[in-house]
Amino acid sequence: AFFIFLFLACIGYLVYLLGPSWPFAFVGLAFVMAWQSMASPAIFAVIGDALPTEKRAMGFSIQSILKRVPIVIAPVIGGIIIASRGIVTGVHLGLIITLAIAAMTFLLIRLINITSEAHHSTNIFGVWDSFQSELKRLLISDIFIRTCEGMTDVLVILYVTNVLHVSVARFGTLLAILFLTTILIYLPAAKAADRVGRRPFIIATFCAFALYPLSIILAHNFAGLVIAFIIGGLREIGEPARKAMIVDFAQPQLRARSVGLYYLLRSLAITPAAAIGGLLWKVTPQTPFVMAGAFGVAGVFIFVATVRE
Structure with a gap:
């Protein structure tokens, strides 16, 4: 492949x-x-x-x-x-x-030589039927979270530069803070997730997704934006744990196809998010961020209430 x-x-x-x-x-x-x-x-x-x-x-x-x-x-x-x-x-x-x-x-x-489970012939519906109920619920909560992200992802630079009047150069600094935060938390979070369990870190990352758009519109100065972008970097704190949970829930002989179907369904579900965010921007620039936060909070509650390891 x-x-x-x-x-x-x-x-x-x-x-x-x-x-x-x-x-x-x-x-x-x-x-x-x-x-x-x-x-x-x-x-x-x-x-x-x-x-x-x-x-x-x-x-x-x-x-x-x-x-x-x-x-x-x-x-x-x-x-x-x-x-x-x-x-x-x-x-x-x-x-x-x-x-x-x-x-x-x-x-x-050519050096990759991994022994894997024997593959079974099945169609896309068979792969869906193989999904555990926990994996389906994780997918639903993930769709809400990624809708939250998609509604405002392309609007962040417009809001920060046009509404808050932050220069493009300083926006670059904010992005650097976000990426640095992501890199710093990756390894410690993954190590802890393997020890204490995936669920707490996935909840933390989903909370960060929900808080990020809200923290941007609540920021009234550059210091507030720094805090918001640190929260944005923390969105990755549970990503390794979430990916590991997907692999854990997938049937070993259908692992690659299960992951492919998971991401296909998620991508199709969140496709309208950016367009909806653009339409909401016409109401007020803050509206898509508020709605995104609402979707994020819903995703957090769905995960907490329905998904267990």
Whole structure:
């Protein structure tokens, strides 16, 4: 599966590199997104197969940190290349480097040798039927939480810069605070979750999701925004635990397909969230944040009331 997804992504990068006009960028994008959107279930399954239950949260935490390292470094390197070589030549050189890294990734994937459960043939309805009731309830609460996130995610920069009149440079500082908070809490939270249980940390992360939009509209100065963005960083405190819980609840022989269906259903359910947030913005800029907070609080209560480890 990893080989197929990486091969599709490489096709996309080649289309970027060799495409004669800008419409080909959309064709390339469809292939490039194959890794990001299709490889996650396989990654979940590998972590679930490779690690015992008591180490899975730490496994997801390390994977999340390692995933973010190139996200931080790559734009800087790309910017330097483009600045020194020009836009067209710089982008082409960046794509060539990307393809070289993909070739090295092929070699690394060959080293993955995880013994997994035998797979059983079933359709999407069979996978849904295999979901434990706890996993279905986790999905419902997660949909509420991600709706909360989706309603305001793209509006945060507009509210902070246009309504609170914070400069773009200072907004960048706030984002740095958010990401730093996330990185600092990942490993300690995952280690504690493996020891004391997933549920308290998932409740904490869902509470942070609910409080984040509310804390932004309650902030009246930069110090208040710093607190709000620290809360935003704390949204990741229970993410490794939540991912580990999904893997724990999934049937071992259907693990990858269960994760894929879980995220498919969640993505479909929250698709209208951003559009709804935009419409609510027309009422008042604060309205989507208040509604998002309400959805977040509902998600917290649903999880607390219905999901047990």
